[in-house]
Amino acid sequence: MHEAALREYLARGGNLIDTSANYGDGRAELMAGNILKEFSEDKAIVVTKGGYIQGQNMALALKHKFPDVVEYGEGIWHSIHPDFLETQVRRSAQRLRLNTIDVYLLHNPEYYLEDAAHHGSVTEKHHREFYRRIGEAFRFLEAKVAAGEIRWYGISSNNFGNPQSDPPQSDTTMTSITRCWEAAEAVSAQHHFRVVQLPLNLHESGGALEANNAGQTALEFCREKNIGVLINRPLNAITSGRMVRLADFVKPGESPGGRDGLRAALAPLRLLEQELREQFDIPLLYSTPGGIAEYAEFMVPQITSVAHWEQAFHPYLIQPIEKWAVECQQLYGDREEWRNWWQRFTAMFPAVLDQLARQIAASQQGASDKVREQLYLAGYPENGASLSQMALSLLTHLDGVSSVLVGMRRPEYVIDAFGAVELARCDARSILARFRDTKP
Numbered sequence: 367m368h369e370a371a372l373r374e375y376l377a378r379g380g381n382l383i384d385t386s387a388n389y390g391d392g393r394a395e396l397m398a399g400n401i402l403k404e405f406s407e408d409k410a411i412v413v414t415k416g417g418y419i420q421g422q423n424m425a426l427a428l429k430h431k432f433p434d435v436v437e438y439g440e441g442i443w444h445s446i447h448p449d450f451l452e453t454q455v456r457r458s459a460q461r462l463r464l465n466t467i468d469v470y471l472l473h474n475p476e477y478y479l480e481d482a483a484h485h486g487s488v489t490e491k492h493h494r495e496f497y498r499r500i501g502e503a504f505r506f507l508e509a510k511v512a513a514g515e516i517r518w519y520g521i522s523s524n525n526f527g528n529p530q531s532d533p534p535q536s537d538t539t540m541t542s543i544t545r546c547w548e549a550a551e552a553v554s555a556q557h558h559f560r561v562v563q564l565p566l567n568l569h570e571s572g573g574a575l576e577a578n579n580a581g582q583t584a585l586e587f588c589r590e591k592n593i594g595v596l597i598n599r600p601l602n603a604i605t606s607g608r609m610v611r612l613a614d615f616v617k618p619g620e621s622p623g624g625r626d627g628l629r630a631a632l633a634p635l636r637l638l639e640q641e642l643r644e645q646f647d648i649p650l651l652y653s654t655p656g657g658i659a660e661y662a663e664f665m666v667p668q669i670t671s672v673a674h675w676e677q678a679f680h681p682y683l684i685q686p687i688e689k690w691a692v693e694c695q696q697l698y699g700d701r702e703e704w705r706n707w708w709q710r711f712t713a714m715f716p717a718v719l720d721q722l723a724r725q726i727a728a729s730q731q732g733a734s735d736k737v738r739e740q741l742y743l744a745g746y747p748e749n750g751a752s753l754s755q756m757a758l759s760l761l762t763h764l765d766g767v768s769s770v771l772v773g774m775r776r777p778e779y780v781i782d783a784f785g786a787v788e789l790a791r792c793d794a795r796s797i798l799a800r801f802r803d804t805k806p
Contacts, residue, residue: 368394372401374777376409378784384413384563384596384771386473387458391421395461403463412462413561413596415473415522416454419443426453434499436477438484444477446499448506455510466514469561471522472503479525479539488539501549504559511558520561521546522598526584527564527572543587544579562588563596563771566764568612568737568757569603571798574764585766594768600761601754601772602673609673613754614734615727627728628666631721634714635659638707646703651690658687666722675726679719744800751789758786763794 372383383402385394395414402409419427419435420442427435427443427450434447445451459467478499482492500521507519521541528540543562550559564584566573572584573595579587588595601612636659642648643655650657665682669675691708698704734753741756742748751759761770772783 368775369397369401371774371777371780372398374780375774376401376405378780380410380780382411382413382769382771384598385462386415386418387423387454387461388415388418388420388473392457392461395458399461399463407464411468412464413469413471413563414458414462414467415471415563416451416458417444417446417473417475417477419445419450423454436481438477438481444474446472446475446503448502451503451506455515459515467516468518470507470510470516470519471561471563472500472520473522474524475500475503475521476523476525476539476541479541483539493545497545497549500546501552504550504553504557508553508557516558518558518560518594520559520563520593522563522596524565526562527566527570527574527576528578529572529576530578540578542579543584543593547587547591547593560592561594561596563598565599566597566761566767567600567603568741568760568798568801569605569610570599571802573597574795574798575802585764589766595766597761597767597770600758600770609671610733610737611672611727611730612734612737612757613727614752615724615729615731625667628663628722628725631718631725632659632663635662635718638711638714642707646701646707648694648698648704648707651686658683662718662722666726669726671730672723672727675723679722740801740804741797743804744797745793746797746801747790747792749789751785752782754782755786755789758783759789760792760794760797762787763791764798765795 383398385398387395389395398412402412424441424443427445430449430453432445432447432450434445435450436444438444455467455470458470459465475496478496479488479492482488504519507516510516511519523541525539525541526543528538530540530542531538546562547559550557562584564573572578574583574585577583577586582590585595587593603610603612636656639650639657639659643650643657652658652661654660656663662683665678669678694704694708738753738756746756746760749756758770758772761767772779774780774783
């Protein structure tokens with residue numbers, strides 16, 4: 367589905383692709399590289415990122431013992447040390463099939479500060495070390511520019527829009543674009559630090575409204591210094607400690623589906639499992655008469671959001687199915703009826719998962735309607751656009767924003783997103799400020 371969406375995006379004139387070494391443990395870069403090889407090199411600007419140590423990179427780090435590794439948690443380490451970045455730039459270029467990466471970003475280097483916060487308080491000493499590490503990474507990246515391996519570099523940080531403490535930099539994990547700029551200036555007066563990436567959406571508006579860079583917001587500072595700004599998570603907002611999707615999930619007048627819709631979505635799976643049990647006498651997963659379908663009918667109503675579903679479906683649904691399939695293969699692998707049944711199951715199950723995700727999403731339409739109402743109260747013009755188009759359009763109209771990045775897993779997401787650029791310009795910053803201060 368991701369490949370189809372990317373092809374739709376490129377066909378419609380999309381010309382910037384944002385990815386990372388840790389998206390799908392390198393698979394996202396591989397997919398982008400496989401598609402881009404079909405086009406000329408100037409078809410799209412390619413942005414990728416490095417810093418995370420997970421999956422393949424964890425095995426690499428355990429073998430090579432890189433310096434300055436932040437062991438943040440089990441299975442998630444981080445490093446921006448030049449020795450580690452050397453491996454990352456090379457591997458990303460190979461996966462993307464590029465001789466020169468257009469933009470290379472340090473991916474969430476604030477893990478160093480977050481780790482310090484978890485172990486006590488963050489002090490100016492921590493910040494000095496943090497920006498020293500950034501400076502060394504910038505020095506390495508400047509060398510890569512000189513070698514023709516990258517064109518520009520920068521930082522992707524979730525903390526660029528965080529509030530500034532008083533006094534500045536004390537007991538905060540905020541990433542200061544001002545201090546990153548100073549680190550680049552110390553490397554070279556002709557440095558190539560020209561891109562930052564940060565989250566910005568209706569509920570997380572610090573990048574546009576928080577004056578945390580010597581009296582300027584992140585967008586204002588970047589505009590003054592001619593730094594390109596890429597916005598991520600425009601539709602996935604964190605508010606009150608949970609993820610909210612800023613989108614419509616059902617068309618006007620449609621019913622969310624409820625319990626009947628869930629049963630209908632699971633009906634093909636239920637029939638297939640019934641066949642396995644009754645015709646072939648093979649026990650179902652969870653040793654229940656209803657198997658996977660019965661468990662999913664119990665599980666889905668417990669899911670509170672799309673983000674919750676994305677966190678839960680793999681450990682609580684996919685992994686048990688995989689374990690059960692291995693056991694069945696050991697016991698029944700010589701039976702043709704099992705092999706044929708499993709082939710039909712694997713062909714059908716992705717569509718069932720998609721329907722379950724849509725059911726969960728539809729149950730959130732009430733929350734989306736409240737966000738739309740709050741937007742109108744904040745002064746956004748009523749124009750009949752989808753909520754996602756309204757949220758995207760608002761960000762594209764902010765002064766200082768270069769590009770708004772949208773995760774597009776389906777072609778219909780691409781079509782919806784492109785509709786946002788056709789909406790009339792509005793006073794985006796004022797609306798965003800009033801939205802922050804307006805009660806729904």
